Amino acid sequence: MSAQHPEPEMLLTPSEVATLFRVDPKTVTRWAKAGKLTSIRTLGGHRRYREAEVRDLLGGIPQQREADR
Amino acid sequence: MSAQHPEPEMLLTPSEVATLFRVDPKTVTRWAKAGKLTSIRTLGGHRRYREAEVRDLLGGIPQQREADR
DNA sequence: TAGTATTAGGGTAATTAGGGTC
C-alpha cells in the first residue's frame, strides 16, 4: 500500500473522545454542536474528531489564558 | 483542444479510504453500494476509489459550525 | 507456484444521531 500524504489527520470516534474526557459521548456531541470542537462527518452522518485538537484541549501544553478580562 | 490524460486519476483501496474516515473498510463498501461514493472495480471485483473525491468529502468544506444551523 | 494480506459477500452485535426530559 502507498497512501502517505502530507496530511495523516488522525481521527477519534465519539466514544474515544468521551473516554479521554471522562464524559458521556452525548456530551461530546453537544460540544460539537456548540462549535467548541471541530467535527468531521462520515458519509453516514457520524462524527469524527481531530486527535490533535482533542489532545490540545486535554491540556498537553497549557497555553496562555486570557481569562482575566 | 484536449490532452488525452490530463490527470492519472489516483485511486485508493478500501482500507486506505477507511483509514482516512476512521471507519471500517466494510463501511466504505456500504457507502459505495449506497451510491454515496464513486467506485471503480478491478477485474476481480474489488473496489477502488477516486482520491480526489475522497479528499473532497473529507475536507472540501473545512469545518462548518453546526452551531448556526 | 506459493504465501500473505486484503476484500467481498452475509449476518449479528455495538455505537451513534436526534429529540426530549430530568
Place this chain on the structure above:
DNA sequence: ACTGTCCTAATTACCCTAATAC
C-alpha cells in the same frame, strides 16, 4: 448553563468463509 439518562431509528463494527491482489 451543563451534564447524564431514556427512547427509537439509523449507521457502524465485528464475526465468518471464499475469492482476489500482490
